[in-house]
């Protein structure tokens with residue numbers, strides 16, 4: 416998680432307006448790939464840090480499934496990234512700041528979350544751990560009660 420945090424800050428700084436979300440994928444103690452949120456930079460709504468890391472892991476390994484790998488991400492994954500993790504066969508998701516630690520703009524669904532998607536997945540060997548370095552991670556994002564301009568909220 417420390418590595419994901421440092422990558423986020425190194426690439427995007429600490430201003431929440433830059434959405435410094437970082438993700439790393441590790442398997443057998445080896446770093447497979449890293450990623451940061453690049454939606455604005457790539458004009459790509461799917462370029463979340465986790466997806467960017469998965470694409471990089473695919474490039475690095477020539478594989479499209481990462482069984483035995485752990486995805487570390489500084490913010491609780493959205494539905495898209497949770498589902499992508501399931502499709503990628505990732506074995507463990509570890510996230511920093513949780514949904515309640517940040518503004519609702521980071522999530523697309525009013526009620527369903529990573530926890531629901533993982534609990535309901537056909538894949539039954541996926542472990543989910545949240546809240547690792549949560550406070551440090553949450554400092555990079557808008558808080559639950561921050562007044563975020565409407566145009567900055569992509570989930571509306």
Ligand SMILES: [Zn+2]
Nearest residue numbers: 463493495496
């Ligand atoms: Zn996502």
